[in-house]
Amino acid sequence: MVKIAMDLLKEGKIDEKTVLRRMEAEKLDELLHPVFDPSAAKTAKVVAKGLPASPGAATGHIVFFADDAEEWAKRNKKVILVRLETSPEDLRGMTVAQGILTARGGMTSHAAVVARGIGKCCVSGAGDILVDYRAKTVEMSGKVYKEGDYISLNGSTGEVYEGLVPTVMPDMSGDFAAVMKLADKYTKMDVYTNADSPRDARVARKFGAHGIGLCRTEHMFFEGDRIKAMREMIIAPDEPSRRIALAKLLPLQRGDFEGIFEAMDGYEVTIRLLDPPLHEFVPHQLATQKELAEQVGMTLDEVKQICSNLEEFNPMLGHRGCRLGNTYPEITEMQARAIIEAALNVQERGVTVHPKIMVPLVGVLKEIELQAEIINRTAQQVFAERGKTVAYKIGTMIEVPRAALVADQIAKVADFFSFGTNDLTQMTFGYSRDDAPKFLGFYKKLGIIKTDPFAVLDREGVGQLVEMGTLKGRQTKPDLNVGICGEHGGEPSSVKFCARLGMNYVSCSPYRVPIARVAAAQAAVEG
């Protein structure tokens, strides 16, 4: 497709705009990931089939636990992480693996979403495979595979192959690069990326991202020993003890931000303050609870009690986002300090830094007012301590329906809006992303919904709130910077919708950046 269009352009048979119009943006995805060597794939044996949850081809040794994945990776072995399903605790294992295979979960399960986010191949919901964690085996098509055996995944088709199938890397120069150049020439909207690490940031820059639209800070708390300080903070009985634990986290966060700022030298970096409910961080297994009790000098029962008190009936609608930052202002303080100190540090090293601090889950004006107060106060303190300043912006996610409804008020305080269309879709439809797969498949068959609203932005419903939020926000602040982050930022028709609304940017997974660039340009040339 790319080659044909560029050839016609060179021959003068079509013009540049026509080249862009002819691109099927979604198909570009195939050009951005490794694929199986066609001759090898032909003879490979398919042993299971799941959902094509994240594209690309991957091959490696089977491992069943995140820790094992890291162990094997340290010895320079390529691994495929095989799980019943994944949880945030598996993130490190997913990051070092070539691909992920799960027995349960849909296209929007944890495994699928994270894999797409980090550009890993993933096959999810392979319901016929039998995973035995204790024996470290997986049975597929009647045969038992053990840890260390080779398998290969095709994340674009959902097929699982026995043994090692060689992969080839895509070529992103030549015609592909030329099309991207055309896209940038015609687009009126920028493309940012969602990236939580310098590595992701670098990949996204390579793909043409002009900034980070969403840097989640929570992933940083799971790495290595950090989770211990995080847990210590969470179960601390009072503010002073919380501050002691937060002080341990501060230098780690600051270091993370420095790395990301450096990788994005010259570009905006939007950092979202802590978002998930705290119970996602506490241990749920007896052994780890015991360890935590010893670490902080509490009894096991006390630790158990705190962990169980943190549990929620509907965590999605619970004590999270800026509700944490407002009930525990010292968390926001630590994060604001880490961001500002990191910005000053890299600035001293000659890096051009544009930090944007993003407050999650705002629904009421006063929520962001209070958070902005904390951030500004902390920034002034750091500036005074260091005798230097750096420009920064404060904005918010618009992800709770109420935020879109009162966007005119919120824009009084916010310098920018980023529509968190994942959560906004959950709440506008009343669909839990984790639970909806149980009926969404059926809903598609019945014709109730035409496309998965978590994949393609629902123009009729959620889109009304996005439009309303944008208009009301700019009513108060005409130059309000508006973008979206979340899965929709990399889906062509949703990107076009955002472009037509006059958004400043969309932000998407690094591997979706080229797709978004083309879609944004198409919206501009299609008018």
Next chain:
Amino acid sequence: MVKIAMDLLKEGKIDEKTVLRRMEAEKLDELLHPVFDPSAAKTAKVVAKGLPASPGAATGHIVFFADDAEEWAKRNKKVILVRLETSPEDLRGMTVAQGILTARGGMTSHAAVVARGIGKCCVSGAGDILVDYRAKTVEMSGKVYKEGDYISLNGSTGEVYEGLVPTVMPDMSGDFAAVMKLADKYTKMDVYTNADSPRDARVARKFGAHGIGLCRTEHMFFEGDRIKAMREMIIAPDEPSRRIALAKLLPLQRGDFEGIFEAMDGYEVTIRLLDPPLHEFVPHQLATQKELAEQVGMTLDEVKQICSNLEEFNPMLGHRGCRLGNTYPEITEMQARAIIEAALNVQERGVTVHPKIMVPLVGVLKEIELQAEIINRTAQQVFAERGKTVAYKIGTMIEVPRAALVADQIAKVADFFSFGTNDLTQMTFGYSRDDAPKFLGFYKKLGIIKTDPFAVLDREGVGQLVEMGTLKGRQTKPDLNVGICGEHGGEPSSVKFCARLGMNYVSCSPYRVPIARVAAAQAAVEG
């Protein structure tokens, strides 16, 4: 207040409209529930304090389990149900008790909401009491009370007294009745009630309700042996087995509806189809799971597996409401048949019946289209079988934000809208009613919210959706019947908001009906 105003009216010092304007509607609540004999309350000993979750005074023997409450009630003993917290399984116990005391949970906990709904006195979240289920004791102020000991609750203050404190019944004739008559003279909006049983319906009629705006059908499935048939239906492996279990439920549901139709002779009765997620009905204890396995001829492991598969991460946003009726159309079919057959049966007995069938949790036009198809087809079948017909209406709850946004579409099919402002508030704010108490108290202290949005309708945010839904719905269908059900339907300022929007009715708990009548009249006279 009532007496003074009526005296002034009789003396010709104020006019009728001024009488209404002077009523503090909320204060009428005190006139509708039993209160403690003032002299006895003075000498009674307060042993604990919780939240004033549901008004009134109650006195009785302590019991700790719903089953025990029923046992004692059968022997004509008055009981107070004492629990850590309540769940839907406790409903029968709550219904027969005089009052409910819980150690955990806020003003919107299960115990509080259900108690207000059924007009029971309730003190919730009495954090200092120590409940020991195994020993059947509760420790309060250092003293241990056992099953059978007397305690007394003041649901209007949250106080718990030792021993039996005598109560007196309110007087609802005289001036009170005169004020109510004035309210009906001036109001432009009707007041309906939320009632799930003939008993509730009769209480509400006595208080002046002109119809039922919300009859929940799920409570009916917990009573006595019915839960067994319900569970059999849920764990049935296929449609034919589901139909066998549903056939057992049909006559029971039909009987319930007949009772309610009779109690509401001449008035509209709005019946909501099954709403909660199915896992609320399955057993979570080993003993009951074993029992169920034997009942249906499955292994314990199979039953356990099914129950655990039904669990959800965010049940509030899960497989519930019309999502059930659309994935299991045979459930809607059974309920529609029960409603239509019951209506024909009571009509034959000379009762004037106006059934309204309400589809819950609609967010997409096609959802109600499919449900209406099933209901209409079933009604036609029953009419053909019986050679008789009855008029009925089909409508929907507007409780998912998306429903308000696409109300113009939904009104093509719906004869009426009922705003389910409890769920609409949950999703518009992103607040889980069960989890939000953890931070809402703090949010009030910080001034982020001024009033609990589950108690007082949030005009700025949720109110926009209510207004939008009403306007868009009537754009399509100018004579669309519009009301609200849920807690807000009995809260004076919210009732006035609905009246000003031009709603046809509000629906509230039986004991809130007089308050809503006065508030609705005030909106009319205040203009």
